[in-house]
Amino acid sequence: MQVLRINWLAVGAAALLGAGVTSSAARAEDDGSRVQVSVLGGVQNLNKNDTALPDNFVNIPAGATLSYDFSRNWGVEGEFAWLIPVKQSVDLGVAGSQDRKTPNILSYQGSVIGRLPLSGTAWSPYVAAGLGAVTFLSNSDVDRFPQLKDSQTAFAVNFGAGTNYGLGSHWALRADYRELAAFPSKTEAGLSTGSKADAIWMERGTLGLAYRF
């Protein structure tokens, strides 16, 4: 799985380079609407690892983004997302299958976006990559896994791709698929085991609406 992730990263970088090649020619077509807000929701998978999560968890992300385009092809975006936990049957190893849900999780990311609008169509695909943080909020209820006495904030990175489909001069449908990796502390209980803390990899697929001012 790790090999495939690295491949996707390479493809994303190549697509970004491709977007850069056309940027100077495309800048002339800039329509001047540079700021976009969007609201997104979907599903987010937290992959199991050896030090925090004994099984996969699937939660529901709800987020909002604010982006600013420097040119037709390049922009930056900030996002805030709340990962709403869903109780599900998970395999806890020797404890067998139990109904558990993760603590509430907040994500804040800043990303660079490379857009490549399709000429003559309403489609505007993009690739994105960035960094930020993820906060696992404290919760020690018996149905939570892991149980956290204190909130923990971890450095995180993201990369992925998506597309807008224009519905008019301002509104667009937006689909986004993002890979996120959080790197929790090795010393705090809950997300680490034996002074080791593996990265928590997450895949997130979202759909939503975007409004361009």
Place this chain on the structure above:
Amino acid sequence: MNNTQAVGSGVGQTGSNGLPQTRERRLVGQKETIDMNSAVIERTAGRIEARELSSAGVLARTIVLIGRVFYSAIFFMAASNFSRQAVASIGGQR
């Protein structure tokens, strides 16, 4: 020692022995994990344990599969448009 090795690919495919194809083999210290499409086999110091994926695990793999299809569609769209623009650009220079 961490060692991850992809030894197969394809969701839902079966090998020549009729068993689900192996997706990945991981070796972390003494623990070897063989990740199948619908089950996981773990071997720790000679002790072998096999278990089916939980419903969360199956759902997670479905999300990953959908993501790969989505990525493929995005990159196909972008690449076809880029090549179209490149051809048009070359044509315009003549």
